[in-house]
Amino acid sequence: MGSQMDKLEEYVRAGNVLEIHAANWGWGGGLWTTPLPGGVEIRRSYSSHDYVLANGTTLTSSYASHGYFVGLPANAEIITVQAPTGAPDNTKPSTVLYPLGSGKVLVTGLTIEYSVARMGSDWVAFYKEMVTLNLGYSTPAPVVSSRRVSFMMLNFYYYRRYTALLEKYNALYLEAVEGGLDNETLMMAQGYNSTAAEYYTNASRYGPVLGNLRKLQILPDMREAALHQKQAVKTLKDAMAEP
Numbered sequence: 112m113g114s115q116m117d118k119l120e121e122y123v124r125a126g127n128v129l130e131i132h133a134a135n136w137g138w139g140g141g142l143w144t145t146p147l148p149g150g151v152e153i154r155r156s157y158s159s160h161d162y163v164l165a166n167g168t169t170l171t172s173s174y175a176s177h178g179y180f181v182g183l184p185a186n187a188e189i190i191t192v193q194a195p196t197g198a199p200d201n202t203k204p205s206t207v208l209y210p211l212g213s214g215k216v217l218v219t220g221l222t223i224e225y226s227v228a229r230m231g232s233d234w235v236a237f238y239k240e241m242v243t244l245n246l247g248y249s250t251p252a253p254v255v256s257s258r259r260v261s262f263m264m265l266n267f268y269y270y271r272r273y274t275a276l277l278e279k280y281n282a283l284y285l286e287a288v289e290g291g292l293d294n295e296t297l298m299m300a301q302g303y304n305s306t307a308a309e310y311y312t313n314a315s316r317y318g319p320v321l322g323n324l325r326k327l328q329i330l331p332d333m334r335e336a337a338l339h340q341k342q343a344v345k346t347l348k349d350a351m352a353e354p
Contacts, residue, residue, distance in 0.1 A: 113144040120148040124212025130242075131218040134177040146182070149211045153178040153220055161191045161206075161221055162199035163237060164299070165342055169194060170221070170237060172230045178220040179203035186210060188306055190241065191221065201295070206241070217241070266324040269333035273311060276340040280304055283347040296350045303343035310336035 112119075123129045133153050135142050146152045161175040162168075170191070179193055179202075187209035192199045206219040219241075226234045280300075287297060314332035317323045 116145050116148065120211070123148050123214035123216055126213035128215050128217065131216065132221075132223055133218055134220050134222050136177050137222070147218055148216050149182075149184065149209065151180055151182045151207075151209065151216070151218065153180055153218075156193060156195075156203060158193035158195040158203075158205070160194040160197055162194040163191050164189060164199070165240075168233055168237065169197070170226070170230075170233055172222055172226040172234070174222055175226065176205040176220045176222065179205050180207050180218065180220065183207060184209050184211075186302075186305070188302065191219070263324050266320075266326075266330055266333055269330070269337040270320055270324070272337040273307065273333065273340050276337065276344050277304075277307070280340060280344050280347070283344060283351070287347050287351055290351065292347070292350055296346065300343045300346040303339050303346060307336045307339035307343060310339065 119129060129148065131147060133143060133147065135153060136155055136157075143153060156176075156178050157174050158176050159171060159174060161170045163170065176191075176193055183204065187204075187207050189201075189204045189207055191204070191206040192201050193203040193205050194200060206217075206221055208215060208217045223234075223238060227238050284297070284300065284304075287300075310332045311320070314320055314329040314336065315323075317326055317329065320329065320333070323329055
């Protein structure tokens with residue numbers, strides 16, 4: 112793979128999505144010999160538990176992950192972190208989505224194939240979520256004329272959902288700052304908020320969103336904007352609810 116890395120990076124920068132399963136140092140002795148696209152590197156680190164930041168799920172396996180990533184861009188989205196003692200270690204991101212040029216790279220150090228096959232429903236649900244949400248894949252809305260209303264209504268739904276959640280987030284954020292919520296949680300929430308804004312901006316590349324609700328092309332971005340904004344709100348609400 113090392114000899115092909117330039118081609119892979121060119122592929123991503125052109126606006127494509129690359130998913131990399133980089134669980135090095137397994138029974139077969141596999142090893143990445145070069146940095147990943149964008150200069151990201153994986154460091155050897157075995158963990159039997161990895162923590163999913165979005166929903167608080169702990170994924171457990173013989174070796175849930177074989178490493179964590181360094182050299183990530185500042186706007187990378189951390190999806191899982193290693194939790195070798197059972198508690199999440201935020202310094203060891205083990206699944207990450209990061210932008211590169213006009214595209215994105217999703218890379219994981221988790222033992223996806225082994226654990227999905229052997230370790231139960233939490234792993235299966237995580238992998239499905241990783242593909243459908245983090246890579247922006249979704250079942251295409253029907254485009255036949257008799258059912259065009261379906262994706263138009265979905266666009267409208269996600270537009271209303273995003274704007275309502277953004278308003279709620281802004282109010283919660285001010286309340287959280289005034290209440291002395293820790294900076295780590297504030298930064299995590301702000302990261303989800305910024306990602307949501309990026310998706311919304313991408314949806315508006317055809318012009319004002321409300322004027323383009325009939326366009327199927329904006330649906331994936333509107334959906335992602337709403338989902339990430341929901342996570343931003345949830346991050347603040349959960350932290351503020353703690354005693």
